[in-house]
Amino acid sequence: MIYDLSGKRVFVAGHRGMVGGALLRRLQRERCDLLTVGRERLDLLDQAAVRSFMFEARPDAVIVAAAKVGGIQANSTFPAEFLYENLAIEMNVIHAAFRAGVEKLVFLGSSCIYPKFAPQPIREDALLSGPLEPTNDCYAVAKIAGLKLCEAYRSQYGADFIAVMLTNLYGPGDNFHLDTSHVIPALLRKAHEAKISGAATVSIWGSGTPRREFLHVDDASDAIVHLLTTYSGAQHVNIGSGEDITILDLMKLICRVVGFEGKIVADPSKPDGTPRKRLDVSRLSARGWKPRKRLKQGLAETYAWYMQNIEGMLQRA
Numbered sequence: 001m002i003y004d005l006s007g008k009r010v011f012v013a014g015h016r017g018m019v020g021g022a023l024l025r026r027l028q029r030e031r032c033d034l035l036t037v038g039r040e041r042l043d044l045l046d047q048a049a050v051r052s053f054m055f056e057a058r059p060d061a062v063i064v065a066a067a068k069v070g071g072i073q074a075n076s077t078f079p080a081e082f083l084y085e086n087l088a089i090e091m092n093v094i095h096a097a098f099r100a101g102v103e104k105l106v107f108l109g110s111s112c113i114y115p116k117f118a119p120q121p122i123r124e125d126a127l128l129s130g131p132l133e134p135t136n137d138c139y140a141v142a143k144i145a146g147l148k149l150c151e152a153y154r155s156q157y158g159a160d161f162i163a164v165m166l167t168n169l170y171g172p173g174d175n176f177h178l179d180t181s182h183v184i185p186a187l188l189r190k191a192h193e194a195k196i197s198g199a200a201t202v203s204i205w206g207s208g209t210p211r212r213e214f215l216h217v218d219d220a221s222d223a224i225v226h227l228l229t230t231y232s233g234a235q236h237v238n239i240g241s242g243e244d245i246t247i248l249d250l251m252k253l254i255c256r257v258v259g260f261e262g263k264i265v266a267d268p269s270k271p272d273g274t275p276r277k278r279l280d281v282s283r284l285s286a287r288g289w290k291p292r293k294r295l296k297q298g299l300a301e302t303y304a305w306y307m308q309n310i311e312g313m314l315q316r317a
């Protein structure tokens, strides 16, 4: 243990998102005070407001879980917002945390920071070794900037700011909107709706051949807290399950979980994105952490969560 959370005030920026929500659940098991603030009270894009908040709230530790996120289609449709909003959130929160004397900060990044054709599994040192995947290069550039910001405040000022790079996450609290979501919520919803309507087929975007690595958000939040309390270093750390699966096999698994028995058809008019992005998680494993939840179990639980929350989501849509 190098950062003991007992008695600390921990600010989770972005607590209403899927990862932020999981972090709150996980941190409730620690003896720390949790600090959150809703979007209506603090706009993280507003530099002056973030600075005032940080100086008034005086957190000891900060987790930057706030971000503009979305799946392959949202990323390629709104590159300006993905770049601008993510840069602004990182810049405002990380700089204000530094100025307010925050002792420890964890910045959450994503596996899309790595080159499109990085050798698999992807090691941390693959960063900036080749061109990015174009469907999400704006998001990736913003996340690389956040990582570099942490590195720079550490090397220049000795700030204990660390960066972790997360693989594709899923779980309760995810976005199930078909245009903007990541693949798992989209396919759970499509399979469910196909089952309910008695459809003969269900479609998946692209060829079905890309491979993705998935990690349940409760495992992700556990790994983040593990690194927050046990790690300090300039090198960012990958967080993943270490296993990947093709999108077609993922959909077969989802159809079994949901109980849809029709045919799966590919939609080649939609993009595949990067062919493969499995993270090398040996640095994390060497620090004594491993995931608990198997994909099938995590999918079943996420489907159950979707079923319980479907009405509220439809009302908000």
Ligand code: GFB
Binding pocket: 070, 071, 072, 073, 075, 110, 111, 112, 135, 136, 139, 140, 167, 168, 169, 180, 181, 182, 183, 184, 186, 187, 203, 204, 205, 206, 210, 212, 247, 270, 271, 272, 273, 274
């Ligand atoms: O999860 P996803 O949108 O994002 O898509 P990425 C993963 C794969 O699933 C792609 C395919 O090959 C999609 O073409 N796919 C199949 C679908 N059917 C669907 C569907 O109905 N909806 C969606 N969304 N995908 C994201 C990045 O990339 O990964 C973000 O855009 C972020 O920046 C995130 O880094 C972790 O894995 O391709």
